[in-house]
Amino acid sequence: MVDKAKADDSGKAARAPSMPMARDPAVAVAEEYEAARRKGTREALELFIARHGDDPLAERARADLQRLSR
Structure with missing residues (x-):
């Protein structure tokens, strides 16, 4: 038996x-x-x-990193 594509009540796929x-x-x-x-x-x-590294927020992350180093 061949399976039919799923269809809703309107008969559309x-x-x-x-x-x-x-x-x-x-x-x-x-x-x-x-x-x-x-x-x-x-x-x-x-x-x-x-x-x-190319995103502007990378500069903020670098500054945060510097503060951690202190």
């Missing part, structure tokens, strides 16, 4: 779920910076800088 909107990359980076800052460890800040 079921739609695939739509994709959610992509996140704003700047927001995601800012959230990652805040998480590293809250953690407050050299490792967390260095990881942020390694991942986002």
Whole structure:
């Protein structure tokens, strides 16, 4: 027996779920910076800088790192 495509009551084929909107990359980076800052460890800040070295927040992370060194 041949399987039919899934259909709703109207006889139309079921739609695939739509994709959610992509996140704003700047927001995601800012959230990652805040998480590293809250953690407050050299490792967390260095990881942020390694991942986002060209982002303006990397300068803030570098300054935070300098303050940890004191």
